[in-house]
Amino acid sequence: ETGVTQSPTHLIKTRGQQVTLRCSSQSGHNTVSWYQQALGQGPQFIFQYYREEENGRGNFPPRFSGLQFPNYSSELNVNALELDDSALYLCASSLELDPTDTQYFGPGTRLTVL
Amino acid sequence: AQSVAQPEDQVNVAEGNPLTVKCTYSVSGNPYLFWYVQYPNRGLQFLLKYITGDNLVKGSYGFEAEFNKSQTSFHLKKPSALVSDSALYFCAVRSSGSARQLTFGSGTQLTVLP
Numbered sequence: 001e002t003g004v005t006q007s008p009t010h011l012i013k014t015r016g017q018q019v020t021l022r023c024s025s026q027s028g029h030n031t032v033s034w035y036q037q038a039l040g041q042g043p044q045f046i047f048q049y050y051r052e053e054e055n056g057r058g059n060f061p062p063r064f065s066g067l068q069f070p071n072y073s074s075e076l077n078v079n080a081l082e083l084d085d086s087a088l089y090l091c092a093s094s095l096e097l098d099p100t101d102t103q104y105f106g107p108g109t110r111l112t113v114l
Numbered sequence: 115a116q117s118v119a120q121p122e123d124q125v126n127v128a129e130g131n132p133l134t135v136k137c138t139y140s141v142s143g144n145p146y147l148f149w150y151v152q153y154p155n156r157g158l159q160f161l162l163k164y165i166t167g168d169n170l171v172k173g174s175y176g177f178e179a180e181f182n183k184s185q186t187s188f189h190l191k192k193p194s195a196l197v198s199d200s201a202l203y204f205c206a207v208r209s210s211g212s213a214r215q216l217t218f219g220s221g222t223q224l225t226v227l228p
Contacts, residue, residue, distance in 0.1 A: 004157070031214070042118075042204055042218035043158070056215050090157055094214075100146050100165050101214040105157040 002027045004093050004106035012112045013081050021076040021109045023091030031055070032074040033103055034066060035090040043090055049074055050096055078111075086113045116141040118205050120219035127195050128227050135190040135222045137205030144210040147188040149179055152202040152221075161203075164188060175199070195226045 005024045013019050025032050031050045035043035045058035049068035063079040072093070078085055088110050092103035117140045127133045139145060146165055150158040162173025169181045179190045188205060205219045 006157075033214075033216075035216075035218075040220075042206075042220050043216075045215045045217070048214055058215065092158075099210070100163060101208065101216075102148070102160065102163055103216060104160060105150070107157040110155075 004091060004104055006089075006091050006106040006109050008109060009107070010110045010112075012114065014114050015081055015083060017081050018077065018079045019081060019111060021078075021089050021091075021111070023074045023076070023093075023106060025072045025074070025091075025093030026104050029093035029095050029104070030072050031094045031096045031101070032068055032072065033092045033094070034074070034076045035092065036060070036085075037088040037090055037108070038084075039087070046076070081113045083113050086111060116207055116209055116215075116217045118207050118217055118219035120203075120205055120222045122222050123220075124223045124225070126225045126227060129197055130194050133190075133192050133195040133199070133224065133226070135203050135205075135224060137188045137190065137219060138186050139188060139205070139207040140186065141207050141209045145188075146208050146210055147179075147181065148206040148216065149173065149177070149188075149190050150204045150206065150218075152204065158204065161190070197226045197228050200224055200226045 033048040034046040037043040047057040048055045052068045065077045067075045088108045090108045092105045094103045148163045149161040164181045172178045206216045
């Protein structure tokens with residue numbers, strides 16, 4: 001069974017730039033959620049994707065957007081980067097048929113905005 | 115709205131002693147409760163979850179958690195701590211009736227002293 005993978009591991013961008021982060025879900029999982037974890041804080045929910053559509057969104061501005069592909073992999077796009085976007089971005093996959101939505105996390109992408 | 119409180123930023127315990135990491139929650143409806151562990155520069159690893167039924171839940175690596183509905187608590191416990199248990203622990207909650215969004219606490223750093 002393949003776990004959740006994310007790429008890249010680390011990324012450095014400058015303010016105003018755009019970034020794309022990628023996630024491959026755990027084998028058999030069809031739902032992907034994205035979280036932002038700022039230093040010293042717990043993860044905060046950005047959004048979830050199921051059947052290639054957004055299925056819930058947290059308190060993040062529209063410049064945070066996502067995609068899910070037919071193979072259930074996903075992208076997180078952030079436009080007009082701000083310094084406060086510096087964080088660990090975590091992807092988690094789950095199975096839509098699981099009513100508890102137990103989520104399994106990838107290792108994360110560390111984004112630094114200068 | 116749903117929320118999680120982890121009142122202790124840091125817990126220190128001697129190896130071989132029992133450990134407890136505290137968590138209280140607030141949610142509308144019946145809660146689904148989760149514990150995750152995070153090692154340095156890693157993603158979150160699922161430890162255990164409470165759905166319904168028995169108030170004592172057993173999980174990975176000898177951890178267990180006790181659900182208390184009247185106190186709205188879900189404390190993580192282990193009878194005998196190991197140095198390798200030293201990590202950052204997160205409690206999370208979602209409502210059984212709402213969108214599939216996990217809300218995390220701010221985390222508790224557990225240090226097991228040899």
